[in-house]
Amino acid sequence: MQLIDPKHPAYQRLWVRIAIVAVCFGWAAVEIVGGDPFWAVLSAAAGAYAFYMLFWTFKPQPEAASPAAAPDADDEEEPAAPAAETPSKDGHAK
Template sequence: MQLIDPNHPAYRRLWVRIAIVAVCFSWATVEIIGGDPFWAVISASAGAYAYYMLFWTFNPQPTAEPDADDDEEPAEPAAEKPSKDGQVD
């Protein structure tokens, strides 16, 4: 079971991945200071999993962006013909 899909476009930006991990570990710190170790472990586990998925094993697959002219084939350059004297024009 995969909770975080690293190929999702939302995770392409580095600051988004850093923010997700930082929020999880920051919340774990808040829970430790507040004296609730159960939720601290839950938050730290979420942060560790997010770090593992978004940094350690992060290898997104490139996505092909659709072009406006996808239906048309690209124009091929005209073949150059040699002139009578053997030189290419």
């Protein structure tokens, strides 16, 4: 079972990954100072797991939907202009 999916787009930014790990270890420090070692160990374990998944085994995915990767509008061919309407014998356009 995987609790953190490192392929999720939310984890592509480095600051997000750092913040998640820092919050987990920061909360462990708060629990140690507060005198509750059980919750300190649990939050430190969550921080260690987050570090493992988000840094140790993390493989950045190339941005597929990036605007820079999209072709320029100038490179695309413009659609052909519609043919001019020719008037019929009675003077109305077809």
